[in-house]
Amino acid sequence: MKHLQTLKLIDAVNKAGSIRKAAEDMNITSSALNRRILGFEEEFGAPIFERLHGGVRLNPAGELLIEHIRGQMADLERVRSQVADLSGLRRGHVSIACSQALQPYFMPAQIADYRAEHPGVSFSVQVRDREAAEEDLRAFQSDLALVFEPVHLGDFDVLLSVEQPVFAVMAKDHALVEKRDLRLRDCLGFPHVVPPKRIGIRFLLDLAVSRMSQKLEPIAEADSFEFMRHYVQHERAVGFQFPIGLNLAGDDRLVFRPLRKSDVTYGNLTLMQMKGRTLSVASARFANQLAATLNDRAGVQEP
Amino acid sequence: MKHLQTLKLIDAVNKAGSIRKAAEDMNITSSALNRRILGFEEEFGAPIFERLHGGVRLNPAGELLIEHIRGQMADLERVRSQVADLSGLRRGHVSIACSQALQPYFMPAQIADYRAEHPGVSFSVQVRDREAAEEDLRAFQSDLALVFEPVHLGDFDVLLSVEQPVFAVMAKDHALVEKRDLRLRDCLGFPHVVPPKRIGIRFLLDLAVSRMSQKLEPIAEADSFEFMRHYVQHERAVGFQFPIGLNLAGDDRLVFRPLRKSDVTYGNLTLMQMKGRTLSVASARFANQLAATLNDRAGVQEP
DNA sequence: CCTTGTGCTTCAAATTTTGCAGCGCAACTG
């Protein structure tokens, strides 16, 4: 809080017992701090520190003042706390519809982060494909939607959109693991598992093969990424997933390899809300957090 | 005081109702003021103004904040006053809201007495009915309030409360002058002048007549006791006033007679301050003086 | 007598704040 800076500095000087020490504590120069003290004493109308050899000490006026300062800070905290309560930052509920890929790692971590700061806020997380998520927004059944490749962008406010490459998922001992630069064509040469058409990643795959001579010939079409991840360990098959749904840090049975952007267009992970709607404080904040995290990550994840 | 500048500006915006008007009042540009407000809201963590067509208004968070601001400024003043006191300067300012009845005799005498000892202290005296006086205390616009029959006692600290009988006021040659033991019923038989409902004495009169068969049928309802005192010299009417507002020692045109306590309840002249607030040295001393004087007088004035 | 640590000062550089002008918006007004 800026307007309390001088008061905080006075407090620091009081605690440190000398201006130079306090200056170090507060990461400013002693000259700057000294001048702030002098300036304050001037406008206050009386000195508040006794200068003695080896440091300073509060004089009676300073004692009176420091008490005021502490009371003031405490009272401001009280006000902020009350405001936080009444603005619904602390209490509230966030309802979000999001892709399956976000369920294992991303959403749990995000929600835990948020709740660490605001334990009074509760969450509903709905797994929805892109079309269903939009329906949820329209019906006001979810405040937010975070999905890949949304369908009807026009009806919603896009809070953020980041690109995610499509990754091939395979067993650790798969033949393709050796390839540095993985092409879609290579994958399709092996048995592959893909999601149904309503899922964003399938949309991108369909788009990709439509530009190629080859065709998608899945040995299995499955709703569940979980199914896919386990299946590729049984048969030497290939699956597909966005990195946000993968534990890139390390998986002892699976290997993930990004596909070229020129082969398969990057997916757009998009955070949306109903057009023009004003979200609750908790939802808005959570949306901000998501946006910040995704923006930070965007650069890192690009292969 | 520099570190309070932003807070003062917020207060100004609140009072003016628009940023541009407030900017003019405070002699800065609206753009500068606007950015300070925005900056403050950001570091505060929540908006404090609602923006509406034609201006701004405090939102609930802002209301909370403005109360904090006022308390803070008042408290800083107190600290400065205490500091001035311990440095032997004995300067200061006392701001008091009080009933009209105290204006002609009581307050001037009290203030003159105080200033005889402490010539460095200045005064603001606000004429306020009982409700308005309490508003002043709440807004930290007055340090003290001295009024009859306060309304919301719970919100304030009562420093003193003394009873005052209601007196009838009439011309020296009025028929009622002869009566030793004056009843309210007698007065109501004559044309009478009463104050409006927000004034304490009217409250007592209304209470009294509600227990009687007779009714209050004032020929004039007037804000000003001055008006009443002069009017009763023109028509043979009766007015009402507390003794503290009368020159009991002698008036060559008017006569004052107390009404029975059983007819009209005594009024409570009450000295109050904002609950929990620590007053400046000057205000606290002046309050002490008032309390002492009123306590001394209490016995004397009872009829 | 020198070293150490203090508060304080000087002056240019860095940072912040301000004023000006103008934009877009909503509500009046003729």
Next chain:
DNA sequence: CAGTTGCGCTGCAAAATTTGAAGCACAAGG
């Protein structure tokens, strides 16, 4: 329905303020 008014807000350059680096005088301790 065009025109005006008053509002909050913003980009940008100028002005004002604050800062940092260096150094001074002073007092205490070895």
